[in-house]
Amino acid sequence: MTVTPPRPQKISPRVTSFIDGAPIPADAPGHDIPVVDPTTEETLSQLREADAAEVDAAVRSARRAFDEGPWPRMDINARKDILYSVRDHLRKHAEELAWLECKNVGLPLSSVLWHVQRMARNFEFFAEVASTAHGETYSQTSGFLTVVTREPKGVAGVIAPWNAPLALSSMRVATCIPFGNTCVLKPSEYTPLSVSRMVEVMHEAGLPPGVVNLVNGRGSVTGDALVSHPGIDMVGFTGGTATGRAIAATAGRNLKPVALELGGKSANIIFESADLERALDGALAGIYGNNGQQCLAGSRILVQRGIADRFIERFVERSRNIRLGDPLDPATEIGPLCFRGHMERVLSYADVARADGARLLTGGRRATEPARGWFIEPTAVLAPDNDARVCREEIFGPFATFLTFDTLDDAIRIANDSRFGLVNYVWSDDLPTVMRCTREIRAGTVWVNTPLMRELRAPFGGFKESGIGRDGPQTSLDFFTELKSTIIPIDPVKMHRYGA
């Protein structure tokens, strides 16, 4: 398929918050943080950080929209029409949004085009879920009818990471607002450009003011002010496990429920019984897709001993041929990492690996071609065992760690020997092997003989330290709505008349 690269778009010179249906003026005083292009290392824009007072204004706007505004009270068909209009407007701006995301995040165009489609689809899908949600009635107790209704929960603080800003911010917002909630969204301070534009476009599509407010800034300033604000009713967070832990602690002090989508160190298990050509393609896609910066990366590749040498050799050969380059070039397979500090962190794991006795198979260095930008060579190491830090810690880059195993029991034990439990991949054409894995693997998703396939109808989230809760039709409905039981007597109730 030929892909036409998006045309260059306008970048606003200063990205501000968007509160109560309008942007904060670009010349408002405030602390600025440079927004940098990871491909050229040039400054693209400035992000004006929202301080605690501005976060307070955003929460108040969301509160007003929830407590007094039309959104939670609107007929579901009218709300759905607006969400469909949001979908259509986002699709109309797909080229602009894709360009901004490639520029700011450095993700290859192929990933970004998929994220842009997902962003629009998220709003459509959860609009449908909200419009078909229903309550319950109980009439078994004679003389009474009990009606259980679902009501929106209130104002959400919604925090998103930098590795797929449009797909993940939209997911967080789309699971929340269709049920009648309002929110304050804080994207990552590294990647505000596409999400700021997404929020503007949502308002151009007819979203009422205050339903989605945007605040930009660092986690320690803007994010913390949002999570600790007493005016929010719940927190939806996608990001790292350490941050999730801090956010859950803050929210817990205020007794606010949290939904957390966190990190992973997922096993990609290749059995001798697999179709090895497909497994090889799947292993490469699993770790190098999205520049390796994905929570669901298959970053621990477990290969059965009988096929390990040849499989790893071929993986390394293919890794060396991967095309690094401008993310806007459709031929690019891996772009730059998102920011300098992240590139340095990923590269530091080459030394970590050596110190733990792992063998560097390829890469482990900053790329010399392209000469500019935060590119690293696709990297693979062979770990001595699953205790090595490269097997235990999320590296979040194009950095594959191989391990070998002998038996099915070994594979399952190693896969489960992790504090994470987000996803696992299994490659085998032997049904009993596949079934044992799907039954015994402790992870929120098991992909069998396929790379990532996101089924929006199914819940997505992690076991163990990979998260709390699930994104999905029923699970998001449960998290973002309150249940109310209304008990109505059919005939007047006989009552004891105290003091009569």
Ligand code: NAD
């Ligand atoms: P991060 O945890 O550093 O930051 C995520 C967001 O939290 C950012 O917006 C950041 O500004 C904010 N933040 C940081 N400290 C905060 C605080 N104290 N209070 C409030 N907000 C705060 O994560 P990241 O580096 O942006 O993203 C990468 C991580 O996200 C990886 O661990 C990855 O696995 C995870 N992730 C998980 C999923 C999933 O669905 N499970 C999806 C994508 C990414």
